[in-house]
Amino acid sequence: MDFDALFNAELDSLREDGNYRIFAELERKCGAFPKAKSHDTDAPDEVTVWCSNDYLGMGQHPEVIASMQNAVARHGCGAGGTRNISGNTHQHALLEAELADLHGKEAALLFTSGYVSNWAALSTLGAMLPDAVILSDEKNHASMIEGIRHSRAKKVIWKHNDPADLDRKLAALPSNATKIVAFESVYSMDGDISPMEAILDVAEKHGAMTYLDEVHAVGMYGPRGGGLSEELGLRDRITLIEGTLGKAYGVVGGYITGSVALCDFIRSFASGFIFTTALPPAVAAAARTSIRHLKHSSAERDRQKAQVAKLRMRLDALGIPHLDNPSHIIPVMIKDPVKCRQLADILMQDFGIYVQPINYPTVPKGTERLRFTPGPLHSDADIEHLVQALATLWKRCAIAHAVA
Numbered sequence: 001m002d003f004d005a006l007f008n009a010e011l012d013s014l015r016e017d018g019n020y021r022i023f024a025e026l027e028r029k030c031g032a033f034p035k036a037k038s039h040d041t042d043a044p045d046e047v048t049v050w051c052s053n054d055y056l057g058m059g060q061h062p063e064v065i066a067s068m069q070n071a072v073a074r075h076g077c078g079a080g081g082t083r084n085i086s087g088n089t090h091q092h093a094l095l096e097a098e099l100a101d102l103h104g105k106e107a108a109l110l111f112t113s114g115y116v117s118n119w120a121a122l123s124t125l126g127a128m129l130p131d132a133v134i135l136s137d138e139k140n141h142a143s144m145i146e147g148i149r150h151s152r153a154k155k156v157i158w159k160h161n162d163p164a165d166l167d168r169k170l171a172a173l174p175s176n177a178t179k180i181v182a183f184e185s186v187y188s189m190d191g192d193i194s195p196m197e198a199i200l201d202v203a204e205k206h207g208a209m210t211y212l213d214e215v216h217a218v219g220m221y222g223p224r225g226g227g228l229s230e231e232l233g234l235r236d237r238i239t240l241i242e243g244t245l246g247k248a249y250g251v252v253g254g255y256i257t258g259s260v261a262l263c264d265f266i267r268s269f270a271s272g273f274i275f276t277t278a279l280p281p282a283v284a285a286a287a288r289t290s291i292r293h294l295k296h297s298s299a300e301r302d303r304q305k306a307q308v309a310k311l312r313m314r315l316d317a318l319g320i321p322h323l324d325n326p327s328h329i330i331p332v333m334i335k336d337p338v339k340c341r342q343l344a345d346i347l348m349q350d351f352g353i354y355v356q357p358i359n360y361p362t363v364p365k366g367t368e369r370l371r372f373t374p375g376p377l378h379s380d381a382d383i384e385h386l387v388q389a390l391a392t393l394w395k396r397c398a399i400a401h402a403v404a
Helices: 003-017 062-075 090-102 114-128 142-151 163-171 196-205 260-269 281-296 299-318 337-351 380-397
Strands: 026-028 035-038 046-049 107-111 132-137 154-158 178-184 209-213 240-244 254-258 330-333 369-372
Touching: 026 046, 046 380, 062 281, 090 107, 090 254, 090 281, 107 114, 107 260, 114 132, 114 142, 114 178, 114 209, 114 240, 114 254, 114 260, 132 142, 132 163, 142 178, 154 163, 163 178, 163 196, 178 196, 196 209, 254 260, 299 330, 299 380, 337 369, 337 380
Parallel strands: 132 154, 132 178, 178 209, 209 240
Antiparallel strands: 026 035, 035 046, 107 254, 240 254, 330 369
16 A cells, blocks of 8 residues: 555644644744744745744843753753653752742642643543543643543543633533532633633532633743733632643643642653653753742833834734734634645745744634734834734735724
């Protein structure tokens, strides 16, 4: 059998639908974020990155860089194994203590990514708890969906950000069910925010455990960067808070926080923890430095909020349609996969603006968009260059403007 022919047929189908993904080859410039060197022959040598999840530029913060460099000099590069076999280090323990403090929890547990932490924790909870039923918001991230599927527990999907629907579905479950309500604080593609307090009210009414994904909120919200659960004063009511080190904290890795018993339970039974090589100690050290910095500094968050507001204002002034939401994520709606890819290519090639098109299956068909994430290091000139480029393309490509 010609397996390559099978592979290429599926890839050709992606291309025809406009959903084939092309990666830009970039080289981030230390100290110059959001500027990057492009290695693509049809793009300028230097481009401005507008779609990074390094939301606050902490991946290039001098203190974070120095922390990683010092740790490499002390400990070397890798951890040397899983946490169970030679890979457990003092830096991991220090970081877990820092994360527990960040969320006001007793304990924390590190994973190699936010995807793995969601997959491992939800799959373990669903598989190990008696008569478990996981109630998942319909727009939860793929990592949560995969974890729920892998658990083989009964799953119930509730309408996005709809506590009333959650209430109805919890009420319909048998009394002996172990109920787990899984949802996010900031949803990464639309940028909308969950009605957290109302969801917690419903979950507590039915005696349900709550599982909150804060990956797009940690570092960004709350007086110490503890996410929306901290900003809203609700963290003590949440059973498990999951987060990432790879977005606002600028490094890599994922984690969960909760009670000592909960974290020890996941540590002891989650295959995604047990059989995975530990994060390098230098990464753990850099992440801890980033977290500690953002616990005490609001300058990055304040500047980022200001730049988000400026970009929204300029888009509105030019009639460029974007989803209105209270978060830092600005989706500019295109609603056509081929045109979305074309616009991204032109922005890169003609204007030195890098933004990845967001197409199916990341978002539903017909909701394709360009997803912009302004940060504290984007200048006012960067913002003006972006909006003028978008205005030019809107006229050139005859895309509908927003209705005033």
